[in-house]
Amino acid sequence: xSASLETTLDEGGADTSGPRRALAHLALxxxxxxxxxxxxxxxxxxxxxxxPFAYYGYVAQRGLFSWLGLQQTLxxxxxxxxxAAALIVAFRxxxxxxxxxxxxxxxxxxxxxxxxxxxxVLPAGAVLLxxxxxxxxxxxxxxxxxxxxxxxxxxxxxxxxxxxxFLGVSFANxxxxxxxxxxxxxxxxxxxxxxxxxxxxxxxxxxxGGLVLGLVAVVxxxxxxxxxxxxxxxxxxxxxxxxxxxxxxxxxxxxxAVFAISAGFAGLAxxxxxxxxxxxxxxxxxxxxxxxxxxxVFLARFNGFAAIVFVFFYSALMIGGESAARRIGVxxxxxxxxxxxxxxLLALAEYLDHRRRRxx
Amino acid sequence: MEAxxxxxxxxxxxxxxxxxxxxxxxxxxxxxxxxxxxxLNIGIEGMMLMGAYLGFLVAFESGNGALxxxxxMAGGMAVAFVMAILCVGLALNQIVIGIGLTLGVEGLTALLxxxxxxxxxxxxPAAWRMPVPGLVELPVIGPALxxxxxxxxxxxxxxxxxxxxxxxxxxxxxxxxxxxxxxxLDVAGIDVATVRFLAVLFTGAMAGLGGAFMANxxxxxxxxxxxxxxxxxxxVLAMLARGRPAWVLIGAVVFGGALSLTTALQVAGLNVxxxxxxxxxxxxxxxxxxxxxxxxRLPAALGLPYVRGAR
Numbered sequence: 094x095s096a097s098l099e100t101t102l103d104e105g106g107a108d109t110s111g112p113r114r115a116l117a118h119l120a121l122x123x124x125x126x127x128x129x130x131x132x133x134x135x136x137x138x139x140x141x142x143x144x145p146f147a148y149y150g151y152v153a154q155r156g157l158f159s160w161l162g163l164q165q166t167l168x169x170x171x172x173x174x175x176x177a178a179a180l181i182v183a184f185r186x187x188x189x190x191x192x193x194x195x196x197x198x199x200x201x202x203x204x205x206x207x208x209x210x211x212x213x214v215l216p217a218g219a220v221l222l223x224x225x226x227x228x229x230x231x232x233x234x235x236x237x238x239x240x241x242x243x244x245x246x247x248x249x250x251x252x253x254x255x256x257x258x259f260l261g262v263s264f265a266n267x268x269x270x271x272x273x274x275x276x277x278x279x280x281x282x283x284x285x286x287x288x289x290x291x292x293x294x295x296x297x298x299x300x301x302g303g304l305v306l307g308l309v310a311v312v313x314x315x316x317x318x319x320x321x322x323x324x325x326x327x328x329x330x331x332x333x334x335x336x337x338x339x340x341x342x343x344x345x346x347x348x349x350a351v352f353a354i355s356a357g358f359a360g361l362a363x364x365x366x367x368x369x370x371x372x373x374x375x376x377x378x379x380x381x382x383x384x385x386x387x388x389x390v391f392l393a394r395f396n397g398f399a400a401i402v403f404v405f406f407y408s409a410l411m412i413g414g415e416s417a418a419r420r421i422g423v424x425x426x427x428x429x430x431x432x433x434x435x436x437x438l439l440a441l442a443e444y445l446d447h448r449r450r451r452x453x
Numbered sequence: 454m455e456a457x458x459x460x461x462x463x464x465x466x467x468x469x470x471x472x473x474x475x476x477x478x479x480x481x482x483x484x485x486x487x488x489x490x491x492x493l494n495i496g497i498e499g500m501m502l503m504g505a506y507l508g509f510l511v512a513f514e515s516g517n518g519a520l521x522x523x524x525x526m527a528g529g530m531a532v533a534f535v536m537a538i539l540c541v542g543l544a545l546n547q548i549v550i551g552i553g554l555t556l557g558v559e560g561l562t563a564l565l566x567x568x569x570x571x572x573x574x575x576x577x578p579a580a581w582r583m584p585v586p587g588l589v590e591l592p593v594i595g596p597a598l599x600x601x602x603x604x605x606x607x608x609x610x611x612x613x614x615x616x617x618x619x620x621x622x623x624x625x626x627x628x629x630x631x632x633x634x635x636x637x638l639d640v641a642g643i644d645v646a647t648v649r650f651l652a653v654l655f656t657g658a659m660a661g662l663g664g665a666f667m668a669n670x671x672x673x674x675x676x677x678x679x680x681x682x683x684x685x686x687x688x689v690l691a692m693l694a695r696g697r698p699a700w701v702l703i704g705a706v707v708f709g710g711a712l713s714l715t716t717a718l719q720v721a722g723l724n725v726x727x728x729x730x731x732x733x734x735x736x737x738x739x740x741x742x743x744x745x746x747x748x749x750r751l752p753a754a755l756g757l758p759y760v761r762g763a764r
Binding site for chain 2: 142252424444
């Protein structure tokens with residue numbers, strides 16, 4: 094898949110006659126599926142007896158055009174961007190890390206366990222640093238088994254990472270309820286990091302500083318994967334493990350490295366969400382952001398800058414959708430339908446585009 | 454320890470293993486057919502969930518249990534049909550489409566459930582049971598295995614039937630060729646796409662039936678996201694079974710047992726955290742993959758779309 098997307102994009106730049114055609118082409122294969130997905134999902138709303146224009150209008154108003162909503166949207170971007178960084182590394186290296194939700198949760202548990210405890214002995218800055226690093230480390234560790242199985246036994250990582258996510262969701266609950274329980278509350282949750290000690294907000298707004306971390310993560314990942322020798326090695330492993338071996342690369346080791354980096358970012362995403370927004374972790378909390386970020390990363394064709402744009406609009410959709418659930422009575426599950434339509438229509442557009450080019 | 458060996462505990466464990474294992478068995482057998490034909494069917498989770506939803510809806514509205522299962526199969530097949538058109542017909546990426554379909558069905562069924570049942574949470578009456586005369590009198594095994602819904606017996610009968618189909622018939626050979634060397638099948642004059650299309654539809658039917666069993670027999674109610682990864686376990690079962698239906702059966706009962714251990718332990722008066730028990734089946738999958746992962750052989754052309762003339 095990585096190969097086919099890459100070539101499509103490259104050819105798109107090479108064989109078209111001018112920048113105008115290239116731009117029109119990009120708009121067609123990107124905006125086309127988005128519009129089609131909005132229309133198709135709108136039909137679902139219509140079938141449920143909801144006015145799609147009212148719904149979309151409300152979502153846009155709430156998630157994009159109100160100052161409060163926009164701040165929430167930008168804050169929500171932080172974990173999503175880190176997850177996008179995680180997926181870009183993995184997918185460009187040909188590894189299907191579908192376990193980012195489990196890695197995210199375990200990272201979140203680590204931060205929620207470390208930060209409220211460390212704050213009693215360390216200054217706030219150091220606490221945030223250690224808790225975030227711990228989240229990334231534990232996230233990476235949670236991917237170790239799938240990584241070793243894939244690297245040395247050729248066991249399909251789609252299955253193992255999915256299994257580790259199911260395992261991780263229960264394990265996270267177990268840790269919260271049995272090990273890191275806050276004795277001071279009746280709700281099963283960890284101790285809470287005081288608001289004053291959380292990630293700083295930006296310029297007097299309520300936007301979490303995690304946004305900066307997320308943006309940096311995506312940009313760095315994009316540049317490393319596209320502009321450095323290390324990135325080229327990883328991409329070679331992804332596109333042809335055989336060629337990589339002939340080039341003298343240590344394929345199993347690089348495979349494990351890809352898992353560790355990818356899962357590290359996923360764990361960091363969980364850490365940022367706890368350290369920036371929640372301050373603690375309640376048993377049963379599982380936002381499952383991961384599976385929804387996958388289509389966004391595909392839509393962006395594994396390009397970090399494009400991913401930032403799509404994550405922004407998806408965040409607005411989530412924030413608006415959560416509000417619409419309360420106001421209009423359409424549960425936020427609708428976002429799943431929209432994302433699914435987007436993913437399928439995107440693949441379809443890619444196919445049609447490919448065929449058209451071959452014919453022409 | 455003695456408490457664990459009482460008849461009540463063993464009956465509860467075995468009965469639970471069968472109730473939780475039958476959907477896994479159906480999903481695993483269905484996935485096996487797809488994989489044999491060369492399609493990695495990640496959308497099976499969505500097919501199960503659609504089967505659970507439609508199966509429940511029709512059984513509840515019509516009051517007819519059998520019609521509910523037909524609807525469940527149809528629901529699974531409808532999702533499979535979309536998958537087959539996109540992945541077999543147009544040769545789109547099987548993983549991307551599989552995830553997309555699963556996400557879409559999760560969202561759609563949760564939405565529909567919200568608008569239809571979220572205030573009433575209706576339940577179906579207890580499922581029909583068909584005791585097997587004589588065998589039902591046996592201690593432990595009798596009530597656990599031979600006093601069940603007819604679909605349980607049917608699911609078990611499918612195992613030898615499919616084994617025979619794969620080993621002894623031309624159809625079985627055709628399926629294997631579609632997964633191992635599609636080009637050879639093409640040369641022999643059989644359309645690879647048709648074989649794979651039908652295999653995916655069969656997977657949808659089995660997954661849908663498994664989902665309907667979950668909702669209508671095991672739970673008696675439809676809950677959003679109720680399949681909870683059963684489809685993915687089905688994929689693992691098919692991977693580990695290396696094409697043999699009997700191994701899918703063994704795996705399904707073992708994982709079903711792990712899933713139902715909570716209830717059985719409560720019967721035995723032991724209180725183990727639910728979260729720990731819920732980890733068991735997935736931990737078991739990982740343990741099995743660590744031990745036998747190297748042997749989990751998959752068809753050579755699995756996951757690769759077949760385009761005539763392309764290399």
